[in-house]
Amino acid sequence: MKSIVFCGVRGGTGTTSTMAAIGQALHALDEKVLMIDLAPSNLLNLHFGGSPTETKGWARALVDGRPWHEAATELQPGLHVLPFGLLNQTERLRAPQLPRLLWQSDAARMAALRAQYSVVLFDLPSTEVTNSSVMLRSDLQIVTTEADPASCALLAKLPPDKRRHYLITRYDPVSRVQRDIRLLWQSRLGPNLLPQVMHRDASMVEALCSKAPVGRYRPESLAAQDAQHIAAWCQSRLRSLE
Template identity: 40%
Template sequence: MIALSLRGVRGGVGTSSTLAGLAFALHALGQRVLVVDMCPENALGLHFNLDFAQHAGWARATLDQQPWHQSAWSIESGLCVLPYGELHAHEQDRLDALLLTQPQLWSQRQVALTEGFDWILFDLPQRLPGHAANPRCDFSITVVNADAACHVLLQRQPEPMPLLINRYDVACQLQRDLVLIWQHRYAQTLVPISLHADEAMNEALARREPVGRYAPGSLIAQDVISLASWCLLRGRRPE
């Protein structure tokens, strides 16, 4: 089983929608996929038609000392979603402290899932360092938009992870200029596929579906399929 995580360099760059689309694309390519929402906002489940006010989830079960795996939802055969669950702010902090003191917690869970899935995808939060660091991933991707804010934040990261450009608008001169800079500066880490800005992604969320299911012929759906293919090749390549 291959573990992959997505995390935005800042909030609002489209990490959850990208992860949902990637999960659906990998599944369409014959992979068994589990997506795990590590974010208290519970936004990931919206892309799979789960209730936004989802009380049950792995985080809720962990604090309540209940079987965490029973919170997973089967979207279709071979594609499952594990929501975060509903926690108050002080409970989120308590769980984060627990994850920091038990760094092997998710590693042990991942081992238990090996026989059931080919891929496990984690949607990581901006804050809560225990949540972000606990999963052990074979590779992690930082999601960015080609804008000034992301450019500044990237310069604060000494060793950036693989960078995925999302919502790329080729008609925007600023974006083209930033991408040229990044191609030079981050030549070894930039994912060779950019996800283009496409209204189909927003429409898919309104329909509460992954974009590949809602609009399989759209530009963004084809981009995500290309990303899934790249992940498959990278996942099979010895490090």
């Protein structure tokens, strides 16, 4: 089982929507996929028909002392989502410690996961981009970023790390600023910038309205095709690590 972590250089870059689309596209490429939401905002589930008031999730289960794997939902055979769950304000203060508990909680369960899935995807909150054990442990780290000046400044501040890859999201090729920033990053980041971008596409917003990843909501859309290309890139990177 290989792991990919998705984390925004800041919030609102499209990390969760992009990960949902890529998870579904990896499944279409015959991977057995588990998507885990590590964000207390608990939004990943909404991309797969979940409800905002649904309390079930791995963090909720850990806080309640129940087995966390029971919070996973099967979407299709070989495609599962594990929501974060709902926590109250006080419980949320513990949220940054919880992923460590997830790893340490049950070695037998982790071994079972390894047998059941070929890829696990993590949706990590942007606050953890520099300082998370999940980032360090994952086989592939994808930092999502818009090609805008604020993200440019944030990206420049990240400590260098050759293992980190960058994915431009909500890309609008009509925007000269975005084209220029993409060129700048191509020269600065070289192979660490993914060759494929996620284009700005209204289908992504509509897909969330219909609670489906974009590849299921509108398979012929530009964003769905981007997700397919990025999933194929991820699959070949992960295979090269075997």
